Amino acid sequence: MLILKSVDDLLEHIKEVQNSVKILSNDSLMSMNSFMQKNNLEIDDEIATAFQYQDIITQQLDASLEAIESMRKSIAIFSHAYKSDEDLANGSLLKLQEKLNSALAQAKEKKERFSGKSSGDVAENDEIEFF
């Protein structure tokens, strides 16, 4: 049980770090944006892409934060079952494994979905599509 407490503490720490990274990366680019506006600087393709990468970073972090939260909930449910009934806990261990695997699979799927063209998997002619 102690090991699960350590895993939960680690997940909480990762969550805090990821939230800080999100805020700092957003603040840094918004400062750059403010500087560019004040000085009437024109944007080029590279700067436009850099700003959009921050959006992609945020979406990627949000997807992994969701997975972390899901894993922490599963660990909490298992810990509760373990405390109340050892037999129940044996069944819960399998469920915990399934839930952790499911959370990881969902996070990986979202990583692909939220990468846009930054993944390099999008063909040039898929960039803009009119219906």
Place this chain on the structure above:
Amino acid sequence: MPLVIFVDDSETALASTRMVTNAMPIEVKQYTEATVALAEIKAGMTPDLIITDLNMPVMNGLEFLKELRGVAATSRTPTLMLTTETKTELKQQGKALGLTGWIVKPFNPAQLKQAITRVLRLPA
């Protein structure tokens, strides 16, 4: 000048579209929440083009599009989805709701300008 509204929960994404469209002959309004944009539309705002992100908290881009189609003033307003998503299934859902087009992030500034110019039939 034609009114173009951008809806995206990302401040940096909105900053990039603002910088790209800065010199275009259009009026731009930006919203970080689709519900706020929708409330203004229901209160009388009539955009000529709507460009929205897909993955947003509270109301996502497809839900927003569905709501827009239910408002007389925007039932046929050209709408572009600007998103990291590339799934065909999602594009089909958008198409069924009368979406005009799908742009994958990160967008190329020249291509975004061309898309706006084309939809609004602005002089090239």
